[in-house]
Amino acid sequence: MRRLENKVAIVTGGASGIGAGMVDLFVQEGAIVVAADINDEALEKASQKENVYGMKLNVASDEEWEAFAKEVNDRFGKIDILVNNAGISSEKPYQEINLDDWQKMLSINGFGPFAGIKHVAPYMAAQNQGSIVNISSYTAQIGQGFNHYSASKGAVRALSKAAATTFGHQGVRVNTLFPGIIETPMTASLSTSKELLGRLIQATPLQRLGKPADIANAALFLASDESSYITGSELVIDGGFSAQ
Ligand SMILES: NC(=O)c1ccc[n+]([C@@H]2O[C@H](COP(=O)([O-])OP(=O)(O)OC[C@H]3O[C@@H](n4cnc5c(N)ncnc54)[C@H](O)[C@@H]3O)[C@@H](O)[C@H]2O)c1
Numbered sequence: 001m002r003r004l005e006n007k008v009a010i011v012t013g014g015a016s017g018i019g020a021g022m023v024d025l026f027v028q029e030g031a032i033v034v035a036a037d038i039n040d041e042a043l044e045k046a047s048q049k050e051n052v053y054g055m056k057l058n059v060a061s062d063e064e065w066e067a068f069a070k071e072v073n074d075r076f077g078k079i080d081i082l083v084n085n086a087g088i089s090s091e092k093p094y095q096e097i098n099l100d101d102w103q104k105m106l107s108i109n110g111f112g113p114f115a116g117i118k119h120v121a122p123y124m125a126a127q128n129q130g131s132i133v134n135i136s137s138y139t140a141q142i143g144q145g146f147n148h149y150s151a152s153k154g155a156v157r158a159l160s161k162a163a164a165t166t167f168g169h170q171g172v173r174v175n176t177l178f179p180g181i182i183e184t185p186m187t188a189s190l191s192t193s194k195e196l197l198g199r200l201i202q203a204t205p206l207q208r209l210g211k212p213a214d215i216a217n218a219a220l221f222l223a224s225d226e227s228s229y230i231t232g233s234e235l236v237i238d239g240g241f242s243a244q
Pocket residue numbers: 012013014015016017018019036037038039042057058059060085086087088089108135136137138178179180181182183184185186187
């Protein structure tokens with residue numbers, strides 16, 4: 001039996017990078033996967049895969065989340081897994097960040113996962129089981145000059161714990177992954193500088209950058225029933241970078 005046989009999963013930001021890696025692995029393991037994303041073009045591509053249903057969603061919208069969760073539940077009869085993965089990043093210097101920058105970052109990266117849990121957890125609670133995996137970042141744990149991005153990922157860390165304690169008694173588990181630098185379109189600019197890339201690899205104990213599959217494998221474990229006694233937990237996947 002495959003590890004997600006008969007499960008219905010939602011992966012936000014499922015049209016690119018880490019999210020796309022999770023969509024592929026979850027389908028391989030027997031799930032029906034809704035790839036939710038704001039990018040129409042990428043969604044259309046994602047929808048061509050078997051057992052993948054691309055649906056448009058702006059995770060920063062409370063109203064869109066409410067309608068989306070109902071639509072998924074009506075269409076597939078249940079929701080077993082939610083991965084809050086959609087996000088944006090920024091390397092803007094501290095002194096240049098204004099309130100608009102802050103609000104945009106926190107709306108997508110912070111409110112997005114919050115609203116996802118708010119609207120999806122009740123469907124999970126109704127069946128007394130469900131697994132939510134939130135994608136934070138190693139920058140929530142150590143200072144790396146990412147400023148408001150780090151703050152938004154710190155919000156993910158804290159809200160995961162809050163949700164784990166709020167929904168645990170209804171059978172809904174909530175865990176958090178902290179990726180290091182993973183090779184995706186979000187970090188594509190790094191590979192344009194061979195020197196910077198070399199320095200980052202040198203600085204990583206396991207001597208390589210991460211791949212979407214590194215995160216997908218951990219998400220698979222947390223999404224599956226193999227982790228049925230794990231909630232409120234945190235897993236860093238960064239090749240040892242933040243252990244130093
Ligand atoms: N790549 C890394 O090194 C790294 C490291 C740590 C954490 N992360 C986190 O992993 C997650 C995925 O990152 P990635 O590297 O795959 O990035 P990516 O840019 O390849 O993919 C992000 C996806 O999110 C979607 N998205 C953006 N805003 C959205 C919105 N408002 N509503 C719905 N979808 C939206 C994009 O369209 C895109 O498909 C992000 O939360 C990111 O912060 C990435």
